Amino acid sequence: MAPAHDHSKQNAIDMDKARFQTSFSIAEVRDYLYNGAAQWRRREQIREILSKDAHFDKSKRVYATRKQLYIRGQAITNRLYELQEIHRWSPDDVAIALSLSDENLSINLHNVAFEPVFRLQASPELYSKYATLIANRGIIGCYLQTELGHGTNVGHLETTATYIPETREFEINSPSLTSTKWWIGALGKSATHGVVQAKLILPGGNDFGPHLFFIQLRSLDTHQVLPGRIIGDIGPKAHGAYAATDNGFARFDHVRIPKENMLSKFAGVTDEGGYVTPPHAKLSYGGMLYIRSGMVTSAGWHIAKGATVAIRYATVRRQGELGPDGLERQTISYPSLHVRLIPLLARAHVFIKLGRALSEGFEALARGLSSGDTSHLAEMHVMTSGLKVLVSTTAIQDLETARRSMGGHGYSAFAGVGRMYADYLPAATYEGENFVLDQQVLRAALKAFRALFSMTPPRAAASLSPSSYYLRLLLDKQLVPPELGPDSWTHPATAILLLEWRAALLVHEATQTLAAPDATATQRVSRAVTEAFVAARVGEMIGGLSKTLKQREAALVEKVYILYLLTTIESALVDLLSFGLFRAMPTGDPPRSRDPTRALRLAIATLCGELLPQAVGLSDAFGFSDWELDSALGVYDGNVYETLWARAQEEPLNQTEVTEAYEASIRPMLLRGQSMAATKPKL
């Protein structure tokens, strides 16, 4: 008998072949994704340091309890700032190191929620007292907004901050169980201080709504919780995710803080208890916008991780029919599979670059905001709302698509994608519940529509902001949707225009049916408006490719971006067909098809087929190391079966041949069964 084919050796061969057929410069595309070779090298250097440091070893974490994972997270955090000193890392370097830690660390809440809010809104006096301590983590802070009974809707928070003119103090109080601050990251066991959202009550009982107050929570000497506060961890999260973060609760029992502790840069209280009006009521949203603005790029990197793992695994996994080499086919060769996976690559590439472009814009807006310029705040708010919904929903779905594409092995914890999914999952509900955000996008779209048509003649297209530029299509009766022809899907223009038409017609429809909207209108409009905005940006990105990339790479990335647009069109088919926007010309191939969507579907399949030989290269361009991915199925060299085998040997259950459960439970069960079988008649 001939020796069996060695499938596990074949894996490395398959992976080598896939890389050999890559026909573009991976390094160039990688540098493009990382905004330059220098950025990439910096990241690689930091990664080398972390991956060799025992604190950042990931091999045991899957067996740890949640408590151990929290303690490990704090050890990682401390080590990270030790390394900062040792290697003289810049703040940007530390941010890179934090993102590389592959843990949702409590300190992120200090850095991303607590510190920015403090910087933006503390009075000069409070700022000078604490800013240096905060910047160096001499105190660790958290941002206490959400309550047990109230989420994003800050207007209904129950916690009160009552001003006592006699002592020039505020009294922070939790009047009910539901007013307990809840979900507050870093509060549970770590933070020494916090910024708390509370209703400002001035003498006479007048409620001025939510304001921010700086409050100490734990002793700097003993870390004991200070009197009047009841503080703890809210317990584990779904899927065991976010274990390192001590999301916490806090109740305040008439805790006094000095008047200076109000974050009063934009709204204050006089010594006597008079209210000093803020210049712009929405200024306190600044913090949330800051967090949201990074979500597009972050979603892209999350999809990128899942896509890298799934594409590598599908490249080495063989299954089903025999291929030309006499072996079962690589699963990625099945159109049904790669038509699901290559679009993940496309979305990752688009979101990473789109997010970078947007973040730069947001930073400029935020600078204006801090000096009181609020002219772009509404626009910024709508854009981030819609984008947050779009990218979080998409990334969650894509990570699960990646996991599921790997069949049975995708359900192993060692596959790693489950963990990516679980840690990313709260993006759908934190920083604004997606449904609430959709409503805001709808409202803004209706407002823009009304503003446009409220004048006679209506305002010119040039007056439209980027988020409502699609409305220009309604201004000119001469404009008609594009007719679909054989070339519609090879260039980006038709897809972009169709998505803009869809937004325009859906917003128009919404204005016509305001009196009796159906229950799905909000979500549809929000999605349509946001996708039109993104499509236009992708069009601009395509236009700029030749300036940044060489010809071969630019042509490849253009294809990737076009695939993004086509799959967006595919997901929008219900709207496009409903509103008569999908007037496909007969394709004649084959002549008897009655499906108007067939040309689009074939175009997507063709484009995926064209990108298929570059799929491993395009995922290599994300630049992830094996340590970063922590996935047995996504290893760079393709040796997935050896890796799964090796990892399984570390399972604690395998450290004793006979399980403890044997004496306690299995043996009694077997003995009982054997004695029953002996006494009972044969079946």
Add this chain to the structure above:
Amino acid sequence: MAPAHDHSKQNAIDMDKARFQTSFSIAEVRDYLYNGAAQWRRREQIREILSKDAHFDKSKRVYATRKQLYIRGQAITNRLYELQEIHRWSPDDVAIALSLSDENLSINLHNVAFEPVFRLQASPELYSKYATLIANRGIIGCYLQTELGHGTNVGHLETTATYIPETREFEINSPSLTSTKWWIGALGKSATHGVVQAKLILPGGNDFGPHLFFIQLRSLDTHQVLPGRIIGDIGPKAHGAYAATDNGFARFDHVRIPKENMLSKFAGVTDEGGYVTPPHAKLSYGGMLYIRSGMVTSAGWHIAKGATVAIRYATVRRQGELGPDGLERQTISYPSLHVRLIPLLARAHVFIKLGRALSEGFEALARGLSSGDTSHLAEMHVMTSGLKVLVSTTAIQDLETARRSMGGHGYSAFAGVGRMYADYLPAATYEGENFVLDQQVLRAALKAFRALFSMTPPRAAASLSPSSYYLRLLLDKQLVPPELGPDSWTHPATAILLLEWRAALLVHEATQTLAAPDATATQRVSRAVTEAFVAARVGEMIGGLSKTLKQREAALVEKVYILYLLTTIESALVDLLSFGLFRAMPTGDPPRSRDPTRALRLAIATLCGELLPQAVGLSDAFGFSDWELDSALGVYDGNVYETLWARAQEEPLNQTEVTEAYEASIRPMLLRGQSMAATKPKL
């Protein structure tokens, strides 16, 4: 200042009100779901016993390691069979108790995979030797099919069973790393025996493909692994789910077993090594069909659990706008939310009853199969394949919809729905990867189409099996799709017919484009065919309601079933619009809508609105106790905030005021920061 409204007291008031407005007999609908009051009472009695037994306490499991959860699972299993003795439970009672245990126990693999395959395929000799022991769990078995390198495609398994005529033995061997049996439930640390799928090699080296062999794995005296076997647990699963199941691996090094150990009821080997042909090649699929046939009802119960939790929480959670009572509105009152949740109720109700009807049919078919009647095997195979994809995909999605509908708190482990999701998730990939199953449905549909038109004149509609009955629509040129009018969505007929037309036209399209199918055709056709089949069954179920239920309850359940049909239509809109099946009449309300799907969307919103006052009642009818749901957000009395608070207090991190991480990591970090802040210039 007036005392704050007590939101947590309001919860119980809201829940009471919701129950007060229930206008049907919950008990009657519950008995209908459980197939009779006696079944329900039996379940309730068993539940009472389990929920009071300390072995089945769930309060600590969220903090346990995977190893502890496995050991707990075995203790639960042993206890369960002790209770069987104590209470003289029937096998059906034990099955109820197992389903109530709320754990994926290893013993399920013995009961559902190992024993049925053994019963179906063991020779009379082998059967008489082991059947009584197996039935009483005097030995514990597993079913070893999947290998590290191969999944559902049994044809390519590598493990060999070579017949040695000299000693009348088979030699079981794992020739490569990838031939390692992998994912085998109960193998890792529990099973004493197994049925292994291996390629039968007869003298001369002829490979007869996969066959089944009975093999001992561990000593019955010491539980040590027997010589020649390398066995262990494959490690943790995604999201920490399925922790109690010891999915295992096994390698065999030329292990000899007696010839009698071949499961040879349908295929055997002569003493000399000649092959005895089986009467039907697909007989070995029997085991998988058995498992799949229970999946419809099971999916229904899973959705039911998630829906119960989400609907109860949305009934007591208040958020956003103020309602007529001056309080924030109950979140379930928002159409955008209940239009997402009520359809979950509908799908749960449909799948539970549909599954029961199908299982009865399958049992009859299985009885025929065991006596050699294979005439319905193909039909049964197609139906279970399509249904398995449909219900698993749907239930996974619905559980996540339920979880996400609860906003931030839905991400707490205490919400419970994350766990339901994670434990159900592998349904998408086990027992046949969904994509492979879709292909089988497509292939069967094309075959049925060809068979129908291969005769002149084509065969009559009466010859069509239930799974291809929709093809009758293509037989008569006079038949045209229904035109949509104002009443289309108030009765089931139009929706069912539309779904059948969609299946017919998609299958026809598939036959026309076979030469160049697009990459999504398989999935679309499979879905369309299966949904047409289900829709027709739902139509029959509606027809039978008045025989089982009183008028009021029958009318209510009819509405629930119609909602199922309408939301299926909604999810099929791309197909319906593409193939010109959605020819909506102008609704005139409001006159200027251009959206042909508007009437459907409004009908769904209206129906959800009508069912809204019954939503809590309809979920109460599932009959879950708090112990069963194990969800702080789904408690029967609505006291969600008290429950969340109480559960958080048990978090291990909260058992010491100052965390162990303080001395080790937090304090060094704070001190470093403070010293840096003291020496650095103020920012």
